Amino acid sequence: MNLLELVDSANAQGDAKLLRARGELRDALAPTRREGGAIGLVPTMGCLHEGHLSLIRAARAECDAVVMSLFVNPTQFGPGEDLERYPRDEQRDLRLAAEAGADFVYAPPVEEVYPDGFATQVEVSGELTGVLDGDPARRGPEHFRGVATVVAKLFNSVGPDVAWFGQKDAQQALVIRRMARDLDFPVRIEVLPIVREADGLAMSSRNAYLDPRDRERATALSRALRLVEERAPAEGLAAALAAARAELSAAGLEPEYLEARDAEDLSPVSELGRRPVLVALAVQVGAARLIDNVLIEPRPTQENP
Numbered sequence: 001m002n003l004l005e006l007v008d009s010a011n012a013q014g015d016a017k018l019l020r021a022r023g024e025l026r027d028a029l030a031p032t033r034r035e036g037g038a039i040g041l042v043p044t045m046g047c048l049h050e051g052h053l054s055l056i057r058a059a060r061a062e063c064d065a066v067v068m069s070l071f072v073n074p075t076q077f078g079p080g081e082d083l084e085r086y087p088r089d090e091q092r093d094l095r096l097a098a099e100a101g102a103d104f105v106y107a108p109p110v111e112e113v114y115p116d117g118f119a120t121q122v123e124v125s126g127e128l129t130g131v132l133d134g135d136p137a138r139r140g141p142e143h144f145r146g147v148a149t150v151v152a153k154l155f156n157s158v159g160p161d162v163a164w165f166g167q168k169d170a171q172q173a174l175v176i177r178r179m180a181r182d183l184d185f186p187v188r189i190e191v192l193p194i195v196r197e198a199d200g201l202a203m204s205s206r207n208a209y210l211d212p213r214d215r216e217r218a219t220a221l222s223r224a225l226r227l228v229e230e231r232a233p234a235e236g237l238a239a240a241l242a243a244a245r246a247e248l249s250a251a252g253l254e255p256e257y258l259e260a261r262d263a264e265d266l267s268p269v270s271e272l273g274r275r276p277v278l279v280a281l282a283v284q285v286g287a288a289r290l291i292d293n294v295l296i297e298p299r300p301t302q303e304n305p
């Protein structure tokens with residue numbers, strides 16, 4: 001290893017700079033902004049895994065300054081959800097974020113984001129948020145209001161040129177795209193594929209809640225989605241979804257929802273057609289509510305090669 005590589009690897013092993021206040025964040029980004037450099041943002045709730053890291057690496061490859069936000073946003077959790085026990089490990093997150101290429105980790109306290117008297121909400125209404133809700137006792141309409149509001153605030157605080165999100169939360173990515181478009185946020189939204197464990201389970205911070213037996217049962221989610229992907233073209237969506245239900249049921253799992261919808265506007269679809277179809281599910285597996293999805297691209301046709 002030469003000296004330059006040594007310095008690089010020392011930097012890579014150092015922590016990313018931790019910022020708690022919006023003012024500090026603005027000051028830290030000022031030089032990049034002054035020089036016309038590109039700023040990238042990766043919003044997360046921490047407890048990082050390879051899914052998050054894939055987003056940070058993509059931001060690093062394209063931007064001059066990379067900010068990862070780390071904020072377990074209380075307003076997007078329903079009353080029956082897991083806000084209190086959501087896994088947190090800031091030291092580990094700082095190290096992993098830096099190794100993946102983040103320059104700054106913006107981890108504000110709740111009062112910085114929601115000061116006393118906070119009274120403004122961003123709501124993307126209509127079909128994008130009124131579907132795929134699952135059990136309203138667990139996750140209600142406040143969820144996407146909380147997500148859209150906090151992401152709007154992060155866009156204003158960071159001022160990113162590009163922001164990265166995961167296809168794992170497909171509906172969330174659609175909601176954020178729509179919000180950015182409707183409210184004229186000058187930011188490009190990038191959505192990257194789902195990163196999975198070797199046995200197919202989509203990576204998620206909530207996988208930490210699974211005991212060994214539930215961890216094994218959870219592999220049925222991606223198997224069920226693969227069945228839909230494989231069978232729908234020949235057998236039709238209804239039969240493919242029935243096969244997926246049977247796969248879940250064999251693992252003792254009952255989905256909160258398992259649905260096929262238009263991948264761009266979430267309108268209902270009954271058959272594969274000329275537009276991409278999103279097949280999404282949410283399932284309670286032991287202590288964890290897990291979500292997963294697959295995107296089925298239209299088959300090329302003669303008119304539409």
Ligand code: AMP
Nearest residue numbers: 044045046051165166168169194195203
């Ligand atoms: P979270 O910390 O769960 O709020 O996720 C932060 C970002 O990482 C969101 O844009 C997620 O969609 C994305 N993400 C979470 N899990 C994965 C995964 N397995 N693959 C790709 N992206 C993911």
